[in-house]
Amino acid sequence: MRIELDVNGSKHSVDVEPRTTLLDCLRDQLGLTGTHAGCEHGVCGACTVLFDGVAVRSCLMFAVQAQGSQITTIEGVTPGPGELSPVQDAFCETHGMQCGFCTPAMILTAHALLANNPSPTREEIVEAISGNICRCTGYAQIVEAIALAAERMRGANRPSELRK
Amino acid sequence: MSEPGRHRYVSTDRRVREDRRFVVGKGRYVADISLPNTKHVALVTCPYTAARIVSIDKSAALTMPGVHYVLDGAELAQATLPLMTGLETPNVPRRPLAFEVARYAGEWVAAVVADTRALAEDAAEKVKVNYAKLPFVLDAEQALEKGSPLVHEAHGSNVLLDKTFTWGDVDNDFAASPRKLSLRVKWGRSSTVPIETFGVVASWDPWRDILDVYASIQMPRYADQIGSALRLPVSSVRVHHDVDVGGSYGVKRGIKHTVLVGYLSRRLGFPVRLIEDRLENMRGGDAHGPERLFDVEVAFDDQGIIKSMKMRALENVGAYAGRSPFQLGKPIGAIVGPYKIQSVRYRAIAVVTNKTTQEAVRGFGQAPTNVAIERTIDEVANVLGLDPLELRRRNLIRHEDFPYTIPSGTTYDSGDYHTVIDKVLEHTSYEELKKERDALRAQGKLAGIGLAACLEPSGGNAMFEALLNPKISTTTFMDSCRINVDGIGSITATMHTTSSGQGHETLVGTVIGEVLQFDPDLIRVTRPDSLNSLPSGTPVGSRMAIMLGGAAFHAANKLKAKFTAIGAHDLCIPADRAVYERGEVYDRNAPQNRRTWADLVQIAHRSYHRMPVDMEPGLAVSHVMQVPAGGKLPTDDDRVQMYPCTSFEFHLILLIIDPALGRPEIVKYRIGHDCGVVINPKIVRGMTMGGIAHGIGAALYEEFAYDGEGQMVAQSFMDYILPSAHEVPPVEIIHHCTPSPNTVLGQKGSGESGYLGAPAGVANAINDALKPLGISINRLPIKLSVLGDMVAATQERKE
Numbered sequence: 001m002r003i004e005l006d007v008n009g010s011k012h013s014v015d016v017e018p019r020t021t022l023l024d025c026l027r028d029q030l031g032l033t034g035t036h037a038g039c040e041h042g043v044c045g046a047c048t049v050l051f052d053g054v055a056v057r058s059c060l061m062f063a064v065q066a067q068g069s070q071i072t073t074i075e076g077v078t079p080g081p082g083e084l085s086p087v088q089d090a091f092c093e094t095h096g097m098q099c100g101f102c103t104p105a106m107i108l109t110a111h112a113l114l115a116n117n118p119s120p121t122r123e124e125i126v127e128a129i130s131g132n133i134c135r136c137t138g139y140a141q142i143v144e145a146i147a148l149a150a151e152r153m154r155g156a157n158r159p160s161e162l163r164k
Numbered sequence: 165m166s167e168p169g170r171h172r173y174v175s176t177d178r179r180v181r182e183d184r185r186f187v188v189g190k191g192r193y194v195a196d197i198s199l200p201n202t203k204h205v206a207l208v209t210c211p212y213t214a215a216r217i218v219s220i221d222k223s224a225a226l227t228m229p230g231v232h233y234v235l236d237g238a239e240l241a242q243a244t245l246p247l248m249t250g251l252e253t254p255n256v257p258r259r260p261l262a263f264e265v266a267r268y269a270g271e272w273v274a275a276v277v278a279d280t281r282a283l284a285e286d287a288a289e290k291v292k293v294n295y296a297k298l299p300f301v302l303d304a305e306q307a308l309e310k311g312s313p314l315v316h317e318a319h320g321s322n323v324l325l326d327k328t329f330t331w332g333d334v335d336n337d338f339a340a341s342p343r344k345l346s347l348r349v350k351w352g353r354s355s356t357v358p359i360e361t362f363g364v365v366a367s368w369d370p371w372r373d374i375l376d377v378y379a380s381i382q383m384p385r386y387a388d389q390i391g392s393a394l395r396l397p398v399s400s401v402r403v404h405h406d407v408d409v410g411g412s413y414g415v416k417r418g419i420k421h422t423v424l425v426g427y428l429s430r431r432l433g434f435p436v437r438l439i440e441d442r443l444e445n446m447r448g449g450d451a452h453g454p455e456r457l458f459d460v461e462v463a464f465d466d467q468g469i470i471k472s473m474k475m476r477a478l479e480n481v482g483a484y485a486g487r488s489p490f491q492l493g494k495p496i497g498a499i500v501g502p503y504k505i506q507s508v509r510y511r512a513i514a515v516v517t518n519k520t521t522q523e524a525v526r527g528f529g530q531a532p533t534n535v536a537i538e539r540t541i542d543e544v545a546n547v548l549g550l551d552p553l554e555l556r557r558r559n560l561i562r563h564e565d566f567p568y569t570i571p572s573g574t575t576y577d578s579g580d581y582h583t584v585i586d587k588v589l590e591h592t593s594y595e596e597l598k599k600e601r602d603a604l605r606a607q608g609k610l611a612g613i614g615l616a617a618c619l620e621p622s623g624g625n626a627m628f629e630a631l632l633n634p635k636i637s638t639t640t641f642m643d644s645c646r647i648n649v650d651g652i653g654s655i656t657a658t659m660h661t662t663s664s665g666q667g668h669e670t671l672v673g674t675v676i677g678e679v680l681q682f683d684p685d686l687i688r689v690t691r692p693d694s695l696n697s698l699p700s701g702t703p704v705g706s707r708m709a710i711m712l713g714g715a716a717f718h719a720a721n722k723l724k725a726k727f728t729a730i731g732a733h734d735l736c737i738p739a740d741r742a743v744y745e746r747g748e749v750y751d752r753n754a755p756q757n758r759r760t761w762a763d764l765v766q767i768a769h770r771s772y773h774r775m776p777v778d779m780e781p782g783l784a785v786s787h788v789m790q791v792p793a794g795g796k797l798p799t800d801d802d803r804v805q806m807y808p809c810t811s812f813e814f815h816l817i818l819l820i821i822d823p824a825l826g827r828p829e830i831v832k833y834r835i836g837h838d839c840g841v842v843i844n845p846k847i848v849r850g851m852t853m854g855g856i857a858h859g860i861g862a863a864l865y866e867e868f869a870y871d872g873e874g875q876m877v878a879q880s881f882m883d884y885i886l887p888s889a890h891e892v893p894p895v896e897i898i899h900h901c902t903p904s905p906n907t908v909l910g911q912k913g914s915g916e917s918g919y920l921g922a923p924a925g926v927a928n929a930i931n932d933a934l935k936p937l938g939i940s941i942n943r944l945p946i947k948l949s950v951l952g953d954m955v956a957a958t959q960e961r962k963e
Contacts, residue, residue: 132889
């Protein structure tokens with residue numbers, strides 16, 4: 001069936017089976033491979049995207065359910081070629097990753113958190129990322145990255161897509 | 165060796181170059197690689213724990229639109245050779261698809277190839293396999309018993325390996341010691357379970373005779389093994405190393421997957437891809453880790469000085485021999501841990517059972533062994549009424565004893581264990597921590613302190629292979645680096661393996677930058693495919709800082725020497741008067757006489773007439789690195805130098821257990837870590853933190869549990885519990901640097917740090933917390949449910 005999706009601010013017309021997950025549609029049909037399949041049963045969070053600004057698991061949604069909503073993937077928060085968002089830069093600064101597989105989802109989760117809470121406590125950061133499993137880092141440098149990004153963003157003009 | 169603290173780039177807090185592509189979602193993982201006309205594989209798996217395959221009816225699947233092929237084990241066994249194992253067990257063949265008999269629930273029986281993965285899964289459900297159930301065995305001790313069902317009947321028993329080593333006068337040391345203690349410790353079956361499952365794409369080009377392989381791989385001799393199984397020259401196998409691997413920590417050894425899709429691509433004429441789903445990964449992907457039963461006995465005196473140890477380790481390797489039996493061998497290189505135990509008897513037994521096959525897991529068997537040693541140390545302290553820290557201090561090898569040769573023949577390069585412990589305790593007074601624990605106990609909580617003093621052997625040389633299988637005579641395990649300076653003067657270096665998050669491009673850039681005094685960020689690092697690569701042992705055995713870092717260091721020094729020679733010749737001065745500095749060469753006696761980088765590049769690339777006589781033109785160098793310190797076969801009495809370096813970690817944990825729920829909570833976590841000279845502090849910190857998180861998982865949460873019928877019951881992330889950000893506490897890392905004399909910069913390995921001590925530290929903390937109840941637990945993982953039941957039962961008894 002043909003559906004219209006709004007992904008990263010662009011409209012896409014795609015032909016999907018009713019059973020196609022949003023994850024598979026993003027990766028296989030739109031070529032947005034920054035969204036990753038980890039467990040495909042909603043636990044690891046590697047497939048996280050923003051659904052009208054809320055971090056959701058794209059493996060637990062059908063593509064057809066995404067019609068009429070704004071979907072943001074990691075490609076959508078990257079400001080431009082060679083550029084990094086403050087959250088992305090903070091992850092580089094603290095080395096909040098190793099293999100990078102959970103990283104796009106972690107960064108989207110952090111974007112969603114910071115959009116609503118510019119000054120999260122450590123506990124709030126931990127709670128926010130507790131649905132995203134990272135097997136490499138033990139989370140410390142991820143938590144630090146998000147705190148650093150928050151601190152930097154508080155001191156700067158906030159990007160328009162996060163101003164709600 | 166260069167001196168620590170005298171570096172321009174090494175040990176400085178620089179960013180990790182790989183991170184830029186990961187934060188924008190531009191890593192290139194295997195599932196992101198799409199070759200035109202690729203077809204997809206789904207697997208038909210055996211529902212029974214052991215069964216004879218009577219017949220396979222493919223007809224319904226093959227009539228489905230979009231389905232291209234159904235491959236069974238008989239066809240594949242006929243067309244390919246069994247996978248390499250390393251042990252002399254010809255009657256335990258391991259193949260990608262079960263042939264005649266399936267030996268564990270979930271074993272792959274047939275592979276369906278279709279236009280999409282979804283279609284392949286649909287068709288896999290239509291493949292009808294007729295099975296005849298067979299008797300099975302799940303428990304390692306039962307597998308040893310006479311009359312037990314045989315997993316591989318032709319082998320005649322379930323034992324793959326049973327070897328006893330005696331180093332030193334164990335019997336006399338035991339006879340002469342006034343005290344003995346024995347302990348049984350069980351390490352449950354868990355693994356590293358990366359968030360990216362294993363995946364591979366293979367594409368056969370029949371006109372060029374090349375099989376292109378893109379895989380999420382961390383496997384020594386990968387191309388060799390593919391070539392052998394597929395009966396192809398290895399020069400016809402092209403493994404692409406520029407594939408990012410989404411975590412591995414040892415297990416991504418997907419050789420069976422690769423042989424399967426490699427065969428299919430050759431058979432069918434199009435690229436074939438297999439990306440495991442989570443169930444395939446956890447059940448049939450052959451990626452489980454050790455499941456090991458230890459019986460430890462130690463002989464000691466009234467002061468707690470441990471003289472001798474006997475250890476029996478029984479490993480349940482699952483249905484086939486992967487690398488697992490060798491994981492009993494690696495700990496021989498640190499069999500006494502950091503302690504001065506003078507004699508050891510070690511019996512290593514590996515048995516097959518009807519469970520999933522194991523592969524290599526972070527530390528290659530060392531973490532379980534460290535738990536056995538550290539639990540024993542605590543129990544010795546208990547029976548003597550000594551403080552466990554004091555007991556450790558009395559037994560630890562002292563700084564002045566290094567280099568120190570342990571009974572099994574490995575010489576530990578360096579260490580300063582007492583100082584590391586003192587530094588940790590500077591941050592937290594041990595006495596105050598004990599007061600804090602006692603105050604928690606006074607509030608009715610179960611509180612305990614856990615200590616663990618553990619080693620991370622690093623710079624893997626795989627000498628355990630020759631130790632466990634005398635027919636193997638491998639004494640090298642190389643790594644390599646090539647550097648080319650192009651005609652305009654920019655530097656490109658190569659490394660020759662995949663990475664799974666260890667930051668090897670950063671490592672290579674940093675080391676070359678250090679030697680050439682050149683901004684590392686300006687040094688390009690690439691990964692040629694296997695046909696264009698120099699030898700690489702791959703990132704196993706905590707070896708890349710030592711081995712790839714060493715190769716990069718030596719290659720850069722060759723380049724520096726070449727620059728210096730060219731400069732000296734062009735300046736018409738003797739070589740020893742020429743000084744290399746930041747890319748320029750000048751005359752020590754007249755520093756104004758110099759040749760710039762551009763001059764030297766010009767000469768090497770275009771002005772052969774200005775080159776020293778007989779020197780190769782251009783600026784290309786390479787170095788193939790031998791593992792330091794080893795290189796010899798085991799002696800007749802089974803002593804051998806294993807890994808060249810030993811990193812040290814000391815864990816100090818305060819933990820409470822909710823007495824009603826049995827839920828453990830780590831209140832404080834400190835670790836002292838000495839891995840010599842740190843090349844990139846961000847990377848080493850991340851490795852240590854990640855290792856601790858993984859170790860907490862192995863100690864408390866993670867287990868591939870089976871029911872009595874041999875069905876794996878932890879089949880999803882809802883049952884196999886990976887620690888989330890909630891379960892991993894803040895950890896304070898206290899660094900110490902004892903440079904290794906065996907490495908180019910004084911570096912040691914850190915790829916397994918944290919994981920090698922955290923399970924032992926957590927287990928000791930739990931046991932200290934349980935001590936007031938008079939109970940103990942020596943079976944990992946120490947699950948909440950078990951702990952809760954134990955505490956409740958004990959309290960009921962007391963009431």
